[in-house]
Amino acid sequence: MTTQAPCWDTLINDALVFDGTGNRPERLDIAIADGKIAAKGRALPQALAKQVVDGSEQYLMPGLLDIHTHLDLEVELEPGLPEAVRHGTTTVLVGNCSLGLSYGAQQKDGADPVVDCFARVENVPKKVLSKCVDAIKWQDSKQYMEHFDELALGPNIAAFIPHSMLRIEVMGLQDSVSREPTEAELQQMEALVEKGIDEGYMGISTDGLPFHYLANSPNTDVRIPTQHGSFAEYKRLLKVVRDRGRVWQTTAIIENKIKLFRYFALTSGLLHGKPLKTSALTAVEFSTFKRAVYVFLRFASLMNSKLFKGRMHFQALGTRFRIWSDGVISPLYEELPATCKLNAVELEDSETRHRMLNDPDFIEEFRHDWYLGRRGWTLSTLKARIGVPDMNVVREPERLVFDGAPVTEWNGETFLQVMQRVQRYQHGYANAARSDAERDAFERFPDPMVDDADFMLHM
Structure with missing residues (x-):
């Protein structure tokens, strides 16, 4: 009786396999030789593998x-x-x-x-x-x-x-x-x-x-x-x-929609002789940019139609997601003219930033940018309400969340929650501060703190 020598480098046994085609997953053994899949099936002979990996509690899928x-x-x-x-x-x-x-x-x-x-x-x-x-x-x-x-x-x-x-x-x-x-x-x-x-x-x-x-x-x-x-x-x-x-x-050239659609039309085989493979990706959040996102998707469908013969793929995350940043020192906040100036300062130059944050002209500009499209009856406000805002960066305090906060209790809380406690504390409710550390932090806020623009400037 002869024993066949191992011909596979690795056998992954009893894994839940997702094949990448959209088919339902199934439990299989996968054999690998020379970096390629050599066999797949159930109960593949382990003796043919140099190494056997237990995949019984693992997902197995093509590399992303x-x-x-x-x-x-x-x-x-x-x-x-x-x-x-x-x-x-x-x-x-x-x-x-x-x-x-x-x-x-x-x-x-x-x-x-x-x-x-x-x-x-x-x-x-x-x-x-x-x-x-x-x-x-x-x-x-x-x-x-x-x-x-x-x-x-x-x-x-x-x-x-x-x-x-x-x-x-x-x-x-x-x-x-x-x-x-x-x-x-x-x-x-x-x-x-x-x-x-x-x-x-x-x-x-x-x-x-x-x-x-x-x-x-x-x-x-x-x-x-x-x-x-x-x-x-x-x-x-x-x-x-x-x-x-x-x-x-x-x-996406999000600040000029006409220019955006003109550039994206470069994908069209009808207009330019041959389709151009186009990957248009942006980290836009649907909840902020509702209507415009669907306009982009419909435009992509139009460009990819038999009429325009394009090959455009407009990609954005289809769910809410979280981005970490050190306050407004983030590329995303470069969209606001005031915070763009803050970001232009060297990262290590906190002295210049503090000087700017205490400058009355800067404060006035920041307040204007912070509330553009969020207050009053203006064209910007109307555009924001119908889902095509002038500014896409998140400014609503109920959507900004602390992480690595100067007061430990704030971690996981929204800016709105902390701001409301500061305001209660300033109105004489001493018990609004839940600890000595929070009380010390509240004492350093400007008094009165009128709104979330004041809160953000202080933070």
Whole structure:
């Protein structure tokens, strides 16, 4: 009697298998050999496997593909990307939203583009970014792709050509945000996109969100380079992507709906000769942006119809979600002009921020922005009530929740709950303070604290 030698590397036994097609899960054994599924079924012979894994209390599914990440810097510091793979993600895409490292550090003429572009958009301290830049050894898009072969990667990785960095590569940082490209520069950008696609890039990424600003002087009130590109420039670069059958990753130009729909119509095969694969993603919350979201979805359906022959996928989370931020020091609050100025200040420069927060002119501007669309009878208020607000950032105190609060009891409570207790305390109800720590905190609030704008300014 002969025993067959093991021919599988691993046998996962009795797992609940989700096959990724939408079919109902079923309990199966899965055999793996040379990194591929070799067999599946029930009661597969364990003797044929070098390793047997008990999957009886586990889900087994294909690896997740994360199509929109900003792990460009993190993968250089920790190539295993444990925060991605521990959730079952086996492939990540980088170079999204026009930002990336494809062209190296790009430090020319005193400019520091990686720090300038990433600091406020990603809310990363400049000193951390500088360490990342110091580690960059490659000079062009080919070397960037090749350097991944030297890293001990956790997931697979793919990249887009980032439009902001492409403009900087060809025009220089300052010119990329202050003038139009020449014909020669446009041709050079087209050639670099073509070259990148030959090297394996997924396509090109752009960005239209109104709260993505440069971080270094003298451009702290200037948006990232991709937002300075004209429609004609987009059309030419995307023709290269269209002709090669690659992907355009972008975000919604939410502050100008007419411009948004004009740009999104670039997906149309009817209007432009051939469909353009378009991935339009935004972290918009349906409860705030109700009507507009469905307008976008209907527009995508129209573009993808047999008439317009597009290939557009508008993606947003279909549920409420939570975002952590250090108060208004967050890219999301760059949408408000007043808090945009706060975010323009260096992260470590708390003295300047405190000075601004006590400036009467700043306070007046902040109060105007904080209540735009939330009070009175104005066009902004009407638009907010019908689900197409001018401002999308969350400002309602009942929706803002403490985490890591200066008073431990506040953790998990809404700003509204704490604010109401402060107001009761200021009206003479000493028992509104539940502890000495809370009483000390209440004593530091301005008295009287009139509304949630006062509360937010103090916080």
